[in-house]
Amino acid sequence: MNLKAAARLGGRIGHFSIDGVRLPFREGQTIMAAAMEAGVYIPHLCYNPEFTPHGSCRLCVVRSNGRHLAACTTPAAEGLEVESHTDELQEQRRELLQMLFVEGNHVCPACEKSGACQLQAVAYYCGMLAPELTYFYPQRTVDASHPDIAIDYNRCILCELCVRASREADGKNVFSIADRGIHAHLQINSSTGKLRDSDLEVTDKAAHVCPTGAILPRNLGYNIPIGKRPYDQKPISLAGDVADHEESS
Amino acid sequence: MLELLAEKLHIPRTQVISVVEFYTFLHTRPQGEYEILISDSITDQMLGKQQLMDYLAGKLQVEVGTTRKDGLVSLDNTSCTGMCDQGPAGLVNGQVLTSLDTGKVDVLVDLMTRRVPVTEWPADFFQVRDNIHRSGLLLNDSIGKGEALQSAFARGLDETLQELENAGLRGRGGAGFKTAMKWRFAKQEQEPERYVVCNADEGEPGTFKDRVLLNSYAHEMFEGMTLCAAIIGAGKGFLYLRGEYQYLYEQLQQVLQQRRQSGLLGANIGGQDFNFDIEIHLGAGAYICGEESALIESLEGRRGIPRNRSPYPVSQGYLGKPTVVNNVETFVAAAKIAVHGGDWFAARGTSQSRGSKILSISGDCRQPGIYEYDFGVSIAEILGDCGADDVFGVQIGGPSGTFIGNAELERRLAFEDLATGGSFIIFDNSRNVLDIVQNFTDFFAHESCGFCTPCRVGTALLKKQFDKIRQGHGSAGDLVELEKLSRLIKNTSHCGLGQTAVNPILTTLERYPELYQSQLKDISFEPGFDLDGSLETARKLARRNDPAAHLAQGGE
Numbered sequence: 001m002n003l004k005a006a007a008r009l010g011g012r013i014g015h016f017s018i019d020g021v022r023l024p025f026r027e028g029q030t031i032m033a034a035a036m037e038a039g040v041y042i043p044h045l046c047y048n049p050e051f052t053p054h055g056s057c058r059l060c061v062v063r064s065n066g067r068h069l070a071a072c073t074t075p076a077a078e079g080l081e082v083e084s085h086t087d088e089l090q091e092q093r094r095e096l097l098q099m100l101f102v103e104g105n106h107v108c109p110a111c112e113k114s115g116a117c118q119l120q121a122v123a124y125y126c127g128m129l130a131p132e133l134t135y136f137y138p139q140r141t142v143d144a145s146h147p148d149i150a151i152d153y154n155r156c157i158l159c160e161l162c163v164r165a166s167r168e169a170d171g172k173n174v175f176s177i178a179d180r181g182i183h184a185h186l187q188i189n190s191s192t193g194k195l196r197d198s199d200l201e202v203t204d205k206a207a208h209v210c211p212t213g214a215i216l217p218r219n220l221g222y223n224i225p226i227g228k229r230p231y232d233q234k235p236i237s238l239a240g241d242v243a244d245h246e247e248s249s
Numbered sequence: 250m251l252e253l254l255a256e257k258l259h260i261p262r263t264q265v266i267s268v269v270e271f272y273t274f275l276h277t278r279p280q281g282e283y284e285i286l287i288s289d290s291i292t293d294q295m296l297g298k299q300q301l302m303d304y305l306a307g308k309l310q311v312e313v314g315t316t317r318k319d320g321l322v323s324l325d326n327t328s329c330t331g332m333c334d335q336g337p338a339g340l341v342n343g344q345v346l347t348s349l350d351t352g353k354v355d356v357l358v359d360l361m362t363r364r365v366p367v368t369e370w371p372a373d374f375f376q377v378r379d380n381i382h383r384s385g386l387l388l389n390d391s392i393g394k395g396e397a398l399q400s401a402f403a404r405g406l407d408e409t410l411q412e413l414e415n416a417g418l419r420g421r422g423g424a425g426f427k428t429a430m431k432w433r434f435a436k437q438e439q440e441p442e443r444y445v446v447c448n449a450d451e452g453e454p455g456t457f458k459d460r461v462l463l464n465s466y467a468h469e470m471f472e473g474m475t476l477c478a479a480i481i482g483a484g485k486g487f488l489y490l491r492g493e494y495q496y497l498y499e500q501l502q503q504v505l506q507q508r509r510q511s512g513l514l515g516a517n518i519g520g521q522d523f524n525f526d527i528e529i530h531l532g533a534g535a536y537i538c539g540e541e542s543a544l545i546e547s548l549e550g551r552r553g554i555p556r557n558r559s560p561y562p563v564s565q566g567y568l569g570k571p572t573v574v575n576n577v578e579t580f581v582a583a584a585k586i587a588v589h590g591g592d593w594f595a596a597r598g599t600s601q602s603r604g605s606k607i608l609s610i611s612g613d614c615r616q617p618g619i620y621e622y623d624f625g626v627s628i629a630e631i632l633g634d635c636g637a638d639d640v641f642g643v644q645i646g647g648p649s650g651t652f653i654g655n656a657e658l659e660r661r662l663a664f665e666d667l668a669t670g671g672s673f674i675i676f677d678n679s680r681n682v683l684d685i686v687q688n689f690t691d692f693f694a695h696e697s698c699g700f701c702t703p704c705r706v707g708t709a710l711l712k713k714q715f716d717k718i719r720q721g722h723g724s725a726g727d728l729v730e731l732e733k734l735s736r737l738i739k740n741t742s743h744c745g746l747g748q749t750a751v752n753p754i755l756t757t758l759e760r761y762p763e764l765y766q767s768q769l770k771d772i773s774f775e776p777g778f779d780l781d782g783s784l785e786t787a788r789k790l791a792r793r794n795d796p797a798a799h800l801a802q803g804g805e
Contacts, residue, residue: 055557056701058741068740073557095737099706132730134713158699176263177699179270180535180552182709184699189263191252 016080018042018062025076032060032072035084041237042084043093043122045100045211046159047072048243051168057100057159059093059122090126097123098131103182105140105154106212112221113213115229116245119157121236136182143188145196148218149207155214156186161243162206162215169205174198186214209243251277264551271552271698273327273534274343274492281316281323283361286340287349290329290454291644291688292611292674293336301337302326304351308358322361328536328692329454330493333611333674334380334618342367343495346374375496379461380618383634386597386605387578388466388621390585395513397472397587398479402519404587406480410436413583415591417603421578422448422539423646423670424745425602428579434563435481438571445477445486445525446567446574448544452491452536453647454692455672458607459577461619463490463497466581467504471527473580475513476587477573478525486527487567489544492534501529536696540744541574542566543698554700555744578607578671598624602663610635612644612675620673622662629658632675639677642760647672648689649749652682652756682761683719683768686753690715693750704747707738711751722779723769731765732758 011027018031018040025034033049035042046057055073062071063083071084083089100106100119108114140153158177163186166174178187190197200207202217210216226232230245239245251269255262269275287293287302306313309322316323332338332347339346344367346357353374360370381388401409414429435443447470451459462470474486490498505527508514516524530548532538538547542556545567566572575583582604586594594604602624608631611617615636622631632640642654645662646669653660653667660666676685694708714731717723735751735758742748758765781800788798 053557055743058702058743061741070557070743075559092737092741095733096702096741099702099710102710103706133710136709157702158705173261173263176261176267177552178263178267180537180699181694181697182699182705183270184705187263187266189261191262 014076014078016076016078016082018082019085023076029076030072031062031069031074031076031080031082034076035071040084041125042071043126043236044072045118045122045157046161048161048164048209048241050205050243051161051164051209054160054164057096057157059096061089061092063089093122093126094128095133097126097128098133100157101128101131102133102135103138104156105137111155111213113155113216115226115232116224116242117213117231118211118236118242119155121231121239121242124231125236140185143195144218145194146198146200146218147196148202149195149200150216150218151186151188151195152214152216153186155212157212157214158184158186159211161209161211162186165209166200166204166206172199172204172206174200174204174206211242258550260550267552268550271535272492272532275533279316279320281321282364283322283367284340284342285322285324286327286330287324288328288330288332288336288338288340289326289688289692290333290336291648291685292329292333292455293338294684294688295612295676295680296336298337301349301351301354305354305358308354309361321364327493327534328452328696329456331451331457331460331491332377333455333457333609335378336611340493341370343492344375345377345493345496347377377460377464377496379465380616381461381465382616382618383620383622385607385621385623386594387582387585387607388619390589392469392472392585392588394468394508394511395472395519397469397476397584398513398519401476401479401587402521409476409587410480412591413586416582416586416594417591417598418579418582418586418594419602419664420576421582421606421670422576423453423650423668425664425668428575428583431563431573431575432477432481434561435483435571435573438564440571441482442568442570443478443481443483444567444570444572445474445481445483446541446544446548446572447474447486447488447577447580448539448541448574449494449577450489450491450532450539450544451494451577452539452696453649453670453672454689455609455611455644455647455674456670457609457611458619458671460494460497462577462581462607463494463501467501468508469581469584470577471504471508471580472513473575473582473584474527475508475518475525476584477575477580479518479521479523481571481573483573484524484526486525487548488527488529489532489538489548490529491532491538495531498529498531505529535698536692537698537744537746540746543744544574545572552698554698555746557743576670599661599663599665601665606662606669607671608662608669608673609671610673610675613637613640613677613680614675624663626662627659628653628662628667631662631673632658635675637675637677639679641676641678641680642682643676644672644674644685645669647674648692648753649745650752652685652753652760654760682757682764686757687715687719689753690750693746697746697750701741701743701747703738703741704743704750707734707742707747708750710734711738711754715754718765718768721768721770724771725769728758728765728769 044060053072055070060071143151311317335347419425538553543553547553699705
């Protein structure tokens with residue numbers, strides 16, 4: 001059964017708990033969806049309630065009955081006891097975040113998304129100070145061919161939100177992932193592989209869901225000055241996902 | 250070419266690229282007229298693969314991983330080709346090369362230089378032996394064509410499913426899910442369109458028993474698939490054959506043709522209201538496609554990325570329809586159980602692991618090959634039979650399984666002790682554990698699908714971290730980090746590949762901590778790069794090489 005559809009339909013109400021706090025859920029809802037609705041924050045990057053859950057960033061991995069489960073793809077169940085904000089899981093999240101930081105080239109001080117970047121905000125929230133893992137320093141490019149949207153591949157974390165948004169919301173299929181393992185990369189569906197020649201438009205959902213500074217609408221970069229951005233004001237656990245703030249940034 | 254494929258298949262150009270870049274045997278750039286891939290399994294390495302590769306590369310004057318300038322030949326490594334009992338092995342234009350040695354390489358190079366088509370090469374290059382050394386319950390038994398179906402129809406399909414349940418048959422790919430339960434789940438689904446898939450993507454390094462079953466027991470396998478189709482109500486089946494076994498493709502097609510001619514496939518099979526046929530789908534070099542949902546993605550023409558579950562394939566599999574995916578050996582066993590009944594099978598093995606298991610034995614023993622045992626057999630007994638002396642340890646179930654040392658040889662082969670899909674690699678005391686772990690760690694990094702963070706980045710980091718320790722640049726902290734990284738990958742990965750990719754490190758770290766510690770430097774921290782070496786360019790520019798232009802590393 002499609003969890004999202006079931007959740008929308010309503011259904012029977014049950015209860016489960018996260019870190020000892022009792023929460024309601026509708027039958028078919030995932031742990032993540034139920035938590036979000038109840039205002040309980042579970043760190044995540046590839047999850048966005050508007051699209052099919054992906055389960056790839058693994059930041060939302062929680063523990064239940066001794067098992068590690070992705071909160072965004074695991075249905076909530078009656079009486080389920082979930083641990084999320086424990087030292088062990090936060091440590092795990094810090095290491096996963098470090099992996100994302102060393103895999104690409106993320107230079108926060110020079111990034112126009114700083115302060116409105118979900119990767120940065122989740123890292124702050126989880127207490128990641130600096131990557132201690134070996135950097136990959138991959139050679140990646142910037143695609144500034146499109147008049148309204150730019151892509152900096154250095155900042156892509158392969159969450160596939162743009163892939164899903166383009167397919168599910170825009171009906172376009174502009175983005176996809178190629179290759180495998182550490183070589184996996186985002187690609188553009190156009191004759192040249194350039195954004196200019198794709199049918200992406202700045203009004204498309206896919207242009208506004210990137211949790212990092214990889215896909216950016218152009219000419220808006222500093223409309224909101226640094227210091228006044230969503231995560232400059234509040235931690236992500238209170239401010240919510242960056243996609244919700246997109247219009248204001 | 251990409252555009253042409255996209256146009257003909259009515260798919261986006263990027264989907265073609267996605268797939269081509271994902272699978273090892275597909276390329277975006279032309280390869281040589283002769284494309285040679287040498288199997289890089291630990292078993293091939295133990296048989297002298299590296300020296301052979303160096304010799305071959307030297308003779309051909311081509312660097313490994315490249316195509317020669319004149320376009321005659323490409324040379325590269327590939328993951329285990331399933332010829333561990335007759336390595337070093339390789340592939341030339343998709344055809345298997347076995348038992349390679351320098352003599353054969355000389356001939357091979359000569360044939361290529363004279364541009365002799367591969368179809369005209371001497372047959373002994375391509376000879377693959379079954380090497381069955383010990384037959385048990387399944388390999389000794391022979392059933393007639395159609396016998397399992399006749400028995401099932403005579404007994405009743407529900408009753409036959411009950412026999413399968415009584416047999417206690419569990420999946421032979423290694424995970425051990427109860428076969429009857431899987432079939433029952435699929436049967437109970439509301440959706441009328443259903444599928445049967447045989448997983449012949451035997452990619453676990455050290456496993457080759459399916460190769461032998463596909464070669465010599467294909468009728469039984471197809472019969473098992475047809476039986477499953479009759480029971481669950483499927484109209485179509487797929488044999489997902491790993492690309493490395495392309496040499497079996499034609500002969501398997503012939504078996505299917507014979508079965509169609511005998512009325513065992515097609516319309517009204519066995520005079521019943523039952524229509525079913527089987528298509529063979531070739532893989533293209535991706536270990537992850539052995540995972541059932543990745544296999545289904547691959548069948549549907551995409552990158553082999555394991556799906557989220559639930560839903561499981563039994564309810565939403567191929568094209569979103571109920572699909573049973575079983576291993577080759579499972580289907581062979583099911584066909585025989587349909588003929589002989591559940592008790593015949595359940596009488597053998599242990600209470601939780603009924604029946605027998607076919608093993609692929611390779612590595613340091615006198616008689617590598619296929620051995621079938623009742624479950625519950627001790628490792629020591631197996632080692633005695635295949636002629637392994639001076640044993641240091643055994644890798645059970647392949648790199649994703651368990652490494653056991655020679656103090657554990659009384660342990661037993663069974664789901665409740667040492668579970669295995671069939672890979673059984675023996676190492677004697679001349680072997681270095683760290684060489685083995687390095688090979689396995691490289692393998693998983695190479696085969697990670699790249700979907701989830703811990704496996705995509707983690708396996709690549711693990712490889713770096715392990716290499717750092719191996720090369721003598723590790724300190725105590727690096728070993729802690731290695732273990733921490735391993736636990737993280739195990740706990741948070743999306744599928745079994747990531748969850749088991751760290752087993753080689755964790756199982757050997759637990760058993761031989763002193764081996765790892767002996768690689769370490771006696772300092773508190775050592776950076777992951779050569780500090781002094783990285784100053785070389787600066788020294789050249791400054792034309793200096795005096796002691797003050799050098800940095801001591803890590804406080805030595």
